[in-house]
Amino acid sequence: MSVKQVQQLDRVIIRFAGDSGDGMQLTGDRFTSETAALGNDLSTLPNFPAEIRAPQGTLPGVSSFQLHFADHDVLTPGDGPDVLVAMNPAALKANLRDLRRGGTIIADSDQFSKRSLAKVGYSANPLEDGSLESWHVHSLPLTSVTVEALADFGLTRKEKERAKNMFALGLLSWLYSRPLEGTRAFLKSKFAKKPEVLEANLTALTAGYHYGETSEDFTVHFEVAPAPMAPGRYRNITGNVATAYGLVTAAHRSGLPLVLGSYPITPASDILHTLSNLKRYGVTTLQAEDEIAGAGIALGAAFAGALGVTSTSGPGLALKAEMIGLAVSVELPMVIIDVQRGGPSTGLPTKTEQADLLQAMYGRNGEAPVAIIAPSTPTDCFTMAMEAVRIATTYRTPVILLSDGYLANGSEPWRIPDVADLPAIDVQFATEPNAVAADGTPDFQPYLRDPQTLARPWAIPGTPGLEHRLGGIEKADGTGDISYDPDNHDKMTRLRADKIAGIEVPDLEVDDPSGSAELLVLGWGSTFGPISAAARQLRQSGLQVATTHLKYLNPMPANTGAVLRRYRRVLVPEMNMGQLSLLLRGTYLVDVHSYTAVRGQPFASAELVDVIGAQLGDLDAVAGLDDLDTSNGTPTSSNGVARDHAVASS
Amino acid sequence: MSIDLGMPSLGTHGVPRLPQDAPAQTKKDFTSDQEVRWCPGCGDYAILAAVQGFLPTLGLKRENIVFISGIGCSSRFPYYLDTYGMHSIHGRAPAIATGLATSRDDLSVWVVTGDGDALSIGGNHLIHALRRNVNLKILLFNNRIYGLTKGQYSPTSQPGIITKSSPAGSVDGVFNPVSLALGAGATFVARTMDSDRKHLTATLEAAARHRGASFVEIYQNCPIFNDGAFQVLKDRDQAQARILHVNDKEQVRAGENHALVWGANGELQVVGTTGLDESRIIVHDAQADNPATAFAIAQLDGPDMAHVPMGIFRSVSKPTYDDQVRSQVAGAVAANGGPADDDDIAALLAGRDTWTVS
Known part of the structure; x- marks a missing residue:
């Protein structure tokens, strides 16, 4: 076995692309994990179709996972990939335009049959007709070598073929000098109850690695040195998981039980899934009958003295609007997570967009201001979820956290914080009357505000002497009685606005x-x-x-x-x-x-x-x-700027 | 993951009670300082009086009772009770109450709603609260009309009714709330009437006792927009023959002279009791697991109100949603040695795949 040449790279962008059923998300996840373990900085971008299983081998069925890793600080998953792994013609066709010229294509030649080519409109095989001459093409029979490697297994051919993603992962792991231990451990835990499938996957993984070492197709392999990072313990994390963990940690720091009311919706469902698994942390999740009920459950939980949260995406936020308006009126804390996606209506359910900002800001009847915050990176979702809880509980207001599909599914290394160093969230329930009635007896006024925060007291059922009725009808300032008084409504509207405007947030840096x-x-x-x-x-x-x-x-x-x-x-x-x-x-x-x-x-x-x-x-x-020149700048169209004046970029 | 916490069987189990030696509560304790603003003659007054009179008998701490309502005339109810309460938004009270009841095991949670609120805009939440069997007491004031919006037809309005929004007569089908609740799998279903204080109170007691979702339809007169809708049931003479009394383990009878039997065609029939073989009279089984007979009885109700079944159609014991949700969480917490501390949170944040940069 010859020792092949090793070349040092400072950064690589790889995109794994295949059919929805080819396991590309898993392959990408594993490669990411190996890369993280090696100490590279990284950023990922999964991209998958809205259909669960679009027709096999078609363009709409292509699922991909992009990973950018480097020996330095990485800010994005990268524009176009340097390396494209294409498991079939559809994957090649759908992704080729993003691949930089001179980049590398690793394609499974077994899948480039006449029929498969025709399905996506190739009249000739691009692996053979010279049309890919701008790129380095490694045309490999990935399927058949995988099946061959598994010749001794008592599995059907179809089952053997399913391990080809592990073969590809093994090959790429060799190519970029990634360790396999983590993936082996992962497979052992995933297929603990299916020993034969486990062995097949382990064998395919190793076979792929060895294939790189021995095949004459590859003369060079690469190393990317670890990135300098602040000392600490790291893990890789997606935005949705970071959001869920931020909520749990904030609940822990505030001493409030977390209650999530949620209705499944892409791309927010992973928050529901993650939290549903965290009962051990005192987390209660209710899968509601609809989006409105999800918000209602959160508000009911808040009235009960819990940390009420609801998670959704744009269409769900629209449905929750009236409930959020009620939360504005009753001034209870509530956290609404909106993982934005393409709209309007169903729009692009699995794709990202930032078009719910004005809905979050104004999408309710009446003057109904709420706090709105937005994380900037997948790991920032943790910090901002904690911030959402801080603001909601301190100011007794709904807070909308605007995440999006890119943050939700994208991942990056995260320096795991020390729990004791995280901000404490101090929540005080009202326990005593706060006023004196006309007859001199102690009285509780549910809308008597804290002069600093303008928050009203959070008096929860079970507290003797503080019985009160909340509701969506305008409340009299202080007493909280129903009031149709014009001046009172004007005052309350301004108080609610002032409360939100007065929320303490850090300065722009x-x-x-x-x-x-x-x-x-x-x-x-x-x-x-x-x-x-x-x-x-x-x-x-x-x-x-x-x-x-x-x-x-x-x-x-x-x-x-x-x-x-x-x-x-x-x-x-x-x-x-x-x-x-x-x-x-x-x-x-x-x-x-x-x-x-x-x-x-x-x-x-x-x-x-x-x-x-x-x-x-x-x-x-x-x-x-x-x-x-004017002090306010020169007016221009809001539709963007001309691109043809662009300066040269590298 | 769940552990057996010994699922309670009493609706108010876990709700703190007044000390034995505490002075008995009275209606006054449950009366808030808010001026009641229903129309003169509204059936809601009678229901409010019945509820205010009944609540003290539960012996519960007042601060642990919560009333949640939606929108409509009936939904003003919480303002007049000196308990915790929320007057929420149209149709959504069951959802809010579900969040409340699941978050806390020490609250007695009541939902007050109307035929428009519960069956029209909030139909979805109602059926799901019932099928989940959340420990809520749902009181549906049915006046068969929209009152607060001034007189449009509701999902329980009679076909052909002329209203502002149905000048040529309503062509909508009608919900029978009892049938709907039974169809949704409700574990406690009853019907009573605003003007029958004694029956109303007894029904509220049974509803409060039931662990799980209690659904109580209360016929309620709207003197402004649908006056006299239930008049034939209030007229003593007519009511005798029309009201079929449905009570667990009792014969289903209407007054002295009529009773319910299975007819030759396999359908329920109300027949005269003169010369009737008494053993043929149906003895109601509210605890039957299969709600088919209860449903058949509910279906006797027709537009002419010839036979209107009233009473407790169903009362079966099933695990409640909120108890089971709490049990799963408590089980998971207990299995891990108690509430999470900082170390547990740290372990969660770290996950399984970490690396260290020094």
């Missing part, structure tokens, strides 16, 4: 290394990675750009207006039609420039390099025309 940038790029939610990656690239080419990220959407940080005005121009990229831009313009009278895209995929950093570069070019041009 601006990243402006040169300190002299004229352009600020402001993002929110999951655009953090691509914006930061684009800014890093531009700065490396000597351009100056400042970035900042809004994690608190309502209220916005106190310094937001000042930050916006500090820059000659503000660019706001969003995966919607300009919802945050509308809020910023309306609130701060700063005419921000909006860049929008709603393709169901996160921004590519190269795309933002172009967009930001064009803005920088435009600013330079405008700088020559003094008299056109």
Whole structure:
């Protein structure tokens, strides 16, 4: 066995693509885990169809998993892959356009039959007709070598073929020098009750690894050194699991039992699944009859003194609107997780979008302000879920946490926090009367507010002497009695607004290394990675750009207006039609420039390099025309910016 | 994962009681300081008085009783009771009450709703609360009309009814609430009437005693928009023949002279008792596992109200949703040696696949 050449790389983007039934998500997950164990920084992007099993071998049935790993800090799952593993012609066709020229294709030649090719519109076999000459193609009979490796097993051919994803994983693990121990342990636990299937998978995995070592197809293999990371214990985590763990940890830190009312919906269901498994932590999950009931259960639990949570995606948030309005009126804490997806209506259920911001902000009848926050990365979902609980319990208000499909399913390494270091959440229930009635006896006024937070007391059933009735009819300030008094309604409306506006949130932090940038790029939610990656690239080419990220959407940080005005121009990229831009313009009278895209995929950093570069070019041009410069920037269309002025990007 | 906590069989089990030596509660203790604002002559007054009179007899701590309502005239009910309460949104009270009852085992949770609230906009939540058997006491005030929105037909309005929204007569089919509840698998189903204080109180007592979802339909007169809808049942002479008394282990009879038997065609029939073989009279079995006979009795109710069954149609003991949910959580906690501490949370956050950077 010859020792093959080893080449050092600083980063690699691999995309595993196959049929929905080919196990690509599992393969990607395992490769990610091996990569994490090796100490690379990484970011992942699963991408799968809305259909459970679309017709085999078709373009709609292609499922893929992209992983970006490096010896340095990784901000995104990468734009296009360097390596594409294509388990069939559909996977090749669906993903080829993203593969960078000069990249590598590893394809299962066994699956490129005439029939399979015809199914996706190939008239000739691309592995053979020279059409892939811009790429390095490894055309390997993955299926048949897997079956051959399993010749001694008493399994059907079909069962043997199903292990080909493990063969591919073994091969890629060799190619990028990943350890197999973790995957072996994983398989042993997964197939503990099916020893033959376990052995077949282990054999296929090892066979794939050896195939790389021995096959003359591969002359080089690669290493990516560990990334420098802050000392600590790490794990890989997806946004949905981080959200669930943030809620559980916040419940633990606050001493409140967690009660989740939820109705299954993509891409939020994993929060329900994860929490359903955590009964041991005192977590109660109720799968409701519908979205409205999910919210109702959360509100009922909150009235009972629990941490009431409901999780959903856009269509579910629409259904919950009236219940959230009731929570605004009765001023009880409640956490609503909205894992946003493409809309309107059913839209793109498995794809990502940020188009529920205005729904979260305004999607209720009447003046019904709620707190809105948004995590910026998968691991930030943990922190922001805890923040949602802090705000909800401190201010007795519904809080909407706007996650999205990209954060929910994407993963990255997470430095596991020390539980004792996490913020304590101090919750005090009312236990005593807080007023004196006209006749001099102690009285409880459910709407007498804390002067600091404007929160009303949280008096839970079972507390003697504090019996009271809540409800959606306007309440008299203080006593909470029904009131139709015009001035009282005006006052209560303003009090509710003031309470939300007064929520303490940290200031915006601006990243402006040169300190002299004229352009600020402001993002929110999951655009953090691509914006930061684009800014890093531009700065490396000597351009100056400042970035900042809004994690608190309502209220916005106190310094937001000042930050916006500090820059000659503000660019706001969003995966919607300009919802945050509308809020910023309306609130701060700063005419921000909006860049929008709603393709169901996160921004590519190269795309933002172009967009930001064009803005920088435009600013330079405008700088020559003094008299056109205004303090609020130059009005432009909100539909994005011209791409043809892009500066060169690497 | 669940452990046997010894599932309680009494509806109010776990709800703290007043000390033996405490002064007895009175109706006044359950009367809030809010001015009652139903229309003069509304049946709701009688129901409120009955409930305020009945609650003290439970001997429960007042602060552990919660009334949740939706929207409609009946849903103002919680404001007038000096307990904890929430006047929520249209149709959703059962969902909120489910969250409340599942979160706490020490509360007696009541839902007050109407025919529009429970059967129209909130139909979904009602059937699911019933099929799950959540330990809730659901009181449905049925006046067969929308009152608060001023007189449109409801899911229990008689076919052909002329209202503002049905000037040519309603063509909607009608829900029989008792049949609906039985069909949804409710474990306790009863019907009573606003004007019969004694029967109403006895029914509330039975509902409170039942562990699980108790569904009580209360015929209630709306003097403004559907006055006299149940008049034939209130007129002493007419009621004698019309009201079929349905009680567990008792013969189903209407007044002195009529009773319920299985007819030759295999269907239920109300027949005169003169010369009747007494053994033919149906003895109701509310505890029967199969609700088929209860359903058949409920179906005797027709637009002409010739025979209106009243009483307890079904009362069977089944595990409740909230008890089982709590049992699963308590079981998981106990199996792991008690409530999670910081170390347990740390272990959860770490998961199985970690690596260390030094």
